[in-house]
Amino acid sequence: SQQGEEDPQALSIQEGENATMNCSYKTSINNLQWYRQNSGRGLVHLILIRSNEREKHSGRLRVTLDTSKKSSSLLITASRAADTASYFCATALDRGSTLGRLYFGRGTQLTVWP
Amino acid sequence: DTEVTQTPKHLVMGMTNKKSLKCEQHMGHRAMYWYKQKAKKPPELMFVYSYEKLSINESVPSRFSPECPNSSLLNLHLHALQPEDSALYLCASRNPGDTGELFFGEGSRLTVL
Numbered sequence: 001s002q003q004g005e006e007d008p009q010a011l012s013i014q015e016g017e018n019a020t021m022n023c024s025y026k027t028s029i030n031n032l033q034w035y036r037q038n039s040g041r042g043l044v045h046l047i048l049i050r051s052n053e054r055e056k057h058s059g060r061l062r063v064t065l066d067t068s069k070k071s072s073s074l075l076i077t078a079s080r081a082a083d084t085a086s087y088f089c090a091t092a093l094d095r096g097s098t099l100g101r102l103y104f105g106r107g108t109q110l111t112v113w114p
Numbered sequence: 115d116t117e118v119t120q121t122p123k124h125l126v127m128g129m130t131n132k133k134s135l136k137c138e139q140h141m142g143h144r145a146m147y148w149y150k151q152k153a154k155k156p157p158e159l160m161f162v163y164s165y166e167k168l169s170i171n172e173s174v175p176s177r178f179s180p181e182c183p184n185s186s187l188l189n190l191h192l193h194a195l196q197p198e199d200s201a202l203y204l205c206a207s208r209n210p211g212d213t214g215e216l217f218f219g220e221g222s223r224l225t226v227l
Contacts, residue, residue, distance in 0.1 A: 043204070048214055101159065
């Protein structure tokens with residue numbers, strides 16, 4: 001299965017601290033994406049990193065990708081209570097396909113305490 | 115307008131009922147997806163429609179019947195469901211051939227009694 005493994009499964013930190021989540025996958029990818037999901041809500045796209053990129057930033061988010069290790073990390077700096085959510089990595093394997101299937105990791109539940 | 119709208123937000127049904135979940139998007143996307151998500155699990159792909167044609171069925175039981183009446187609408191018809199089918203059902207869309215962002219709706223929370 002291409003499904004990613006994420007660790008940790010759960011992360012609990014104080015406001016202002018940084019949160020780091022990791023994702024590993026098994027086969028070659030076109031890109032890797034991170035999504036956030038508040039409890040019982042839909043998924044919201046956070047950031048996409050292509051297979052030829054190593055690092056990407058968006059606001060307080062920093063994503064790295066190491067294709068040799070087949071792993072990615074998501075860093076949230078200066079976390080806030082509002083960052084409390086589940087975070088999923090998702091890999092896209094198909095290039096130019098009409099299917100564009102995404103494979104989701106198991107997710108990390110982040111809790112940020114005020 | 116970048117929304118994917120799902121209705122109803124909550125649905126409770128008995129095992130003998132027939133109900134439908136509805137999804138609508140007005141972003142001009144021509145690929146639409148149904149995902150099923152159980153608590154504390156990742157979304158699982160059920161169906162993909164591309165240009166209004168069913169292109170992926172992930173071996174979903176026939177008690178789930180998808181329909182794509184036009185490029186903006188996606189339905190999921192439900193019949194004779196089991197309690198284990200209780201889950202959050204998520205709709206998503208993007209353009210075929212695109213491997214980028216999937217746009218998700220807020221989901222329909224289904225409870226089967």
